[in-house]
Amino acid sequence: MNYKGHIVVVEDDIILRKAIVNCYQKNNYLTTAFDCAQGVVEFIGQCERNQQAPVDIVVTDIFMPDKNGYELIESLKNKPNLGKIFISVNGALEDKIRGLRLGVDDYIVKPIDSTELLLRTEKLLSRVKPLLTEDVSMSISFLHFRLNPETRVLSYQNEGVELGSTEHQLLLLLIGRQGSVCSKQKIINSVYQASDNACSRTVDKLVSRLRIKLNKVGGKAEYIITRPRARIFVG
Numbered sequence: 001m002n003y004k005g006h007i008v009v010v011e012d013d014i015i016l017r018k019a020i021v022n023c024y025q026k027n028n029y030l031t032t033a034f035d036c037a038q039g040v041v042e043f044i045g046q047c048e049r050n051q052q053a054p055v056d057i058v059v060t061d062i063f064m065p066d067k068n069g070y071e072l073i074e075s076l077k078n079k080p081n082l083g084k085i086f087i088s089v090n091g092a093l094e095d096k097i098r099g100l101r102l103g104v105d106d107y108i109v110k111p112i113d114s115t116e117l118l119l120r121t122e123k124l125l126s127r128v129k130p131l132l133t134e135d136v137s138m139s140i141s142f143l144h145f146r147l148n149p150e151t152r153v154l155s156y157q158n159e160g161v162e163l164g165s166t167e168h169q170l171l172l173l174l175i176g177r178q179g180s181v182c183s184k185q186k187i188i189n190s191v192y193q194a195s196d197n198a199c200s201r202t203v204d205k206l207v208s209r210l211r212i213k214l215n216k217v218g219g220k221a222e223y224i225i226t227r228p229r230a231r232i233f234v235g
Helices: 014-026 040-050 069-075 093-102 114-128 130-134 165-176 184-191 200-218
Strands: 006-010 030-034 057-061 083-088 106-109 140-142 145-148 153-156 159-162 224-227 231-234
Touching: 006 014, 006 040, 014 030, 014 114, 030 040, 040 057, 040 069, 057 069, 057 114, 069 083, 069 093, 083 114, 093 106, 106 114, 114 165, 140 165, 145 165, 145 200, 153 200, 159 200, 165 184, 165 200, 184 200, 200 224
Parallel strands: 006 030, 006 057, 057 083, 083 106
Antiparallel strands: 140 145, 145 153, 153 159, 224 231
């Protein structure tokens, strides 16, 4: 069986760990799970040496009984081609910044939405396994659009437009919640960094830019819909 990629999940909560593993396995990922950080680095090295299903991405909790996620990522800093995702109940900006400085590629705050997790994983996988991006199946389809997570090109039929970095992040977030509302605060936490000084008005401008690009390739339909109390959703 051809897998999309090999994911290592490090999570001490057995229920959440099983849910994440099940999510990945249902979507054609080879998944190896650990209930703590012990043995993870050794396992990744063993997979590399044996050249059998090398690990593509590590998804790890931060706070665990033994070595914490920060220490684990520090141990993997010599592996720049290994994707690294933090999952944590703590969404404080200082924790996100610390993770980014250590070299994590993404930071997802619990509770975890399975669709968002898969979308962020696919995006990261397109960097660590660039050859896969040539496969149309790696593109993300929604409504009648297709989004290439590596090139950030949004397309419909023969029309295409490149999204800016924050426009791309926003679209991924809204696709993950398609048909459901998403607060402006969630957008700020997910799309921007602490140094960006983002506010409600910043989100309004970002949504406006993304609307223009969606309409440029897809017509004049109202794809991004706003609702009272600063809630936004796609289609």
